Amino acid sequence: MNFNVLKEIIKSEVRFNEQMKKYTTFQIGGIADAFVFPEDLIELKKIILFSKKESISYFVIGNGSNILVKDEGIRGIVISLKKVCNKLELNNNELIVGSGLKLNDVLTFTYKNNFSGLEFLIGIPGTIGGAIKMNAGIREKSISEIIKEIYLMDENGNIISLPKDKVCFGYRQTFLPYNSIILETKLELQPSNKKEIKKKMEFFLNKKKETQPLNKKSAGCVFKNPIEESAGYLIDKAGLKGTKIGDAMVSLQHANFIVNENQAKAKDVLELIEFIKTKVKKQFNINLELEIKIIG
Numbered sequence: 001m002n003f004n005v006l007k008e009i010i011k012s013e014v015r016f017n018e019q020m021k022k023y024t025t026f027q028i029g030g031i032a033d034a035f036v037f038p039e040d041l042i043e044l045k046k047i048i049l050f051s052k053k054e055s056i057s058y059f060v061i062g063n064g065s066n067i068l069v070k071d072e073g074i075r076g077i078v079i080s081l082k083k084v085c086n087k088l089e090l091n092n093n094e095l096i097v098g099s100g101l102k103l104n105d106v107l108t109f110t111y112k113n114n115f116s117g118l119e120f121l122i123g124i125p126g127t128i129g130g131a132i133k134m135n136a137g138i139r140e141k142s143i144s145e146i147i148k149e150i151y152l153m154d155e156n157g158n159i160i161s162l163p164k165d166k167v168c169f170g171y172r173q174t175f176l177p178y179n180s181i182i183l184e185t186k187l188e189l190q191p192s193n194k195k196e197i198k199k200k201m202e203f204f205l206n207k208k209k210e211t212q213p214l215n216k217k218s219a220g221c222v223f224k225n226p227i228e229e230s231a232g233y234l235i236d237k238a239g240l241k242g243t244k245i246g247d248a249m250v251s252l253q254h255a256n257f258i259v260n261e262n263q264a265k266a267k268d269v270l271e272l273i274e275f276i277k278t279k280v281k282k283q284f285n286i287n288l289e290l291e292i293k294i295i296g
């Protein structure tokens with residue numbers, strides 16, 4: 001496929017053969033054929049229709065904080081929504097928020113405007129779109145609890161809105177129409193005050209700082225927590241902290257994190273994942289399931 005055609009179809013920025021390691025918090029990943037930054041919804045629709053017509057796949061990337069891109073890279077188009085989906089509109093206690101915005105920037109906005117509800121998401125280096133798609137959260141709470149409505153572009157480029165009761169949410173996943181793209185989400189917040197909001201943010205952030213390797217290259221928790229026990233606990237009890245394959249290592253701080261110690265390859269991480277799964281299965285007879293998405 002000649003991706004140069006894209007330049008003739010859209011005015012927005014297109015980058016070819018883009019190194020995905022620049023766009024993931026793991027700082028791992030091969031080359032994507034094309035990487036686009038649509039500037040409006042008409043451009044986004046053109047990209048989607050082009051992909052459909054040419055049978056090319058597309059992948060929407062947020063902040064790349066919950067994915068592992070393979071060393072072979074991504075065949076097709078990677079779409080960033082940061083130039084197109086950045087609405088931030090507060091109407092009473094409802095916030096309409098664009099998918100391309102970073103969670104922490106949205107938190108700063110709600111703090112400044114004295115609204116509470118998002119504090120538990122502090123420290124997650126993702127975008128709103130990624131957080132909605134993955135139903136991000138902590139042990140006790142997920143973002144789905146405060147969602148009122150999701151606005152999508154479907155695979156034909158039509159804009160549709162789905163009220164909460166039309167969406168099925170799972171543990172770290174949100175079920176949406178095939179190939180649809182989350183544009184904006186309406187969230188329900190509560191009026192509060194800066195002192196209270198700050199207290200909550202500090203509580204959640206301090207907990208994460210104590211237990212998670214936030215300043216290392218990683219993709220957050222690698223595995224979902226099985227019903228029986230926390231994945232981090234199981235991997236730790238299997239004695240796997242510090243286990244290394246290439247430059248990929250089971251974090252010494254939190255066993256459900258794999259950290260890129262230097263120049264890790266996706267292959268190293270994938271081998272380490274298999275190693276962990278085998279050990280945990282053998283010791284506890286529990287099958288660990290991936291939380292992070294493998295792309296490519």
Ligand code: EPU
Pocket residue numbers: 137138139140208211219220221222223224225230231232233234236253254255256291
């Ligand atoms: N534990 C260990 N060793 C470890 C890690 C944890 O023994 O290396 C034990 C802890 O002592 C604790 C239990 O396991 O008793 C649970 O640990 P923690 O409180 O750290 O919670 P978690 O279940 O490991 C979940 C989410 C995190 C989220 C935290 C915040 C999942 C898979 N993980 O972690 O989410 O930040 O709660 O409370 O749901 C993510 O989704 O990427 C993520 C990091």
